[in-house]
Amino acid sequence: MRKTKAMQALVLNNGIWSCTTSAEMPRPGPGESLVQVRYAGLCGTDLELSSGYYGFSGIPGHEFVGRVLEGPRQGTRVVADINVGCGDCFRCTSGQHRHCQQRTVIGIKGRAGAFAQYLSVPDQNLLMVPDQLSDELAVYAEPVAAALEVIEQVAEARPTEVLVIGAGRLGMITGQVLASFGVKVQMLIRNPLRAQHIQNPDIEIVSSADKDAYPWVIDCSGSKDGLVAALDATQAQGLLVLKSTVVNAGEVDLSPIMVKELNVLGSRCGPMARALNWLEAGAMEPPKAVVFPLGEVGGALNAATDPNYFKVLFNPDLEI
Numbered sequence: 001m002r003k004t005k006a007m008q009a010l011v012l013n014n015g016i017w018s019c020t021t022s023a024e025m026p027r028p029g030p031g032e033s034l035v036q037v038r039y040a041g042l043c044g045t046d047l048e049l050s051s052g053y054y055g056f057s058g059i060p061g062h063e064f065v066g067r068v069l070e071g072p073r074q075g076t077r078v079v080a081d082i083n084v085g086c087g088d089c090f091r092c093t094s095g096q097h098r099h100c101q102q103r104t105v106i107g108i109k110g111r112a113g114a115f116a117q118y119l120s121v122p123d124q125n126l127l128m129v130p131d132q133l134s135d136e137l138a139v140y141a142e143p144v145a146a147a148l149e150v151i152e153q154v155a156e157a158r159p160t161e162v163l164v165i166g167a168g169r170l171g172m173i174t175g176q177v178l179a180s181f182g183v184k185v186q187m188l189i190r191n192p193l194r195a196q197h198i199q200n201p202d203i204e205i206v207s208s209a210d211k212d213a214y215p216w217v218i219d220c221s222g223s224k225d226g227l228v229a230a231l232d233a234t235q236a237q238g239l240l241v242l243k244s245t246v247v248n249a250g251e252v253d254l255s256p257i258m259v260k261e262l263n264v265l266g267s268r269c270g271p272m273a274r275a276l277n278w279l280e281a282g283a284m285e286p287p288k289a290v291v292f293p294l295g296e297v298g299g300a301l302n303a304a305t306d307p308n309y310f311k312v313l314f315n316p317d318l319e320i
């Protein structure tokens with residue numbers, strides 16, 4: 001039996017981050033496991049949450065790897081499919097729980113996340129991490145799955161060339177995933193400090209994009225400027241994939257969609273099991289990450305916008 005009733009966690013409330021050592025221990029419900037967090041990644045969505053996205057308050061964190069402390073898979077290393085469906089609706093019963101209208105999402109919507117020592121996760125959402133795959137790579141399963149989703153969505157009509165816009169983590173992972181499928185990838189990265197993180201010979205870094213030049217553009221920028229650049233760069237009748245959350249697009253001229261007859265495709269979460277396989281196959285070197293204890297949230301938030309780092313991770317075991 002665990003003696004501790006409290007744990008350390010990061011809490012987000014009205015856009016204010018704080019670290020507490022007296023967060024209530026998660027109490028797994030029926031069909032749920034208690035997971036001890038090893039690494040949790042800070043991503044653009046978490047930064048969006050702090051500006052009010054989904055009205056979230058509580059413990060964020062949806063990219064994580066951990067170990068099951070209590071549950072059927074006790075002792076195994078796991079990652080999780082973050083979307084928790086109701087289990088009853090037509091979406092859930094047809095294998096599309098990601099689109100269940102009643103869903104909760106770990107660390108994003110109605111459910112505590114992984115910026116904590118522990119979290120509870122429905123057993124059916126857990127995936128075992130293969131022995132050969134390190135925690136340092138497995139923590140990227142969620143964004144890799146999101147990148148793989150693009151490949152699945154356009155399986156039949158996949159263009160052979162793509163422009164990826166946005167040099168954040170998701171953009172860089174998406175570029176690497178697409179390159180591994182033989183797609184000729186150009187990445188629009190204006191900041192050379194960001195470009196240093198791409199060491200993949202199959203990816204060409206460009207600092208500007210020609211107008212109406214690309215049959216396929218994926219916007220991973222999360223920004224209005226990135227969306228504008230994507231609308232501009234996609235060629236007539238091309239495919240524009242919106243991969244990141246642009247909450248405040250403001251006034252963007254959408255007329256290129258009509259004038260150029262663009263196909264616009266939204267793309268969110270993807271197949272976690274395939275992401276683990278992709279990572280296990282060694283298609284991505286462990287990126288340059290900086291690891292913080294939960295108590296140094298301020299430093300972590302600063303590092304998240306520092307182009308010298310590819311990724312900011314929390315490790316709840318680290319002492320301040």
Ligand SMILES: [Zn+2]
Pocket residue numbers: 043044045046062063142143
């Ligand atoms: Zn994320």
Ligand SMILES: [Zn+2]
Pocket residue numbers: 085086087088089090091092093097100101102103
């Ligand atoms: Zn449902």
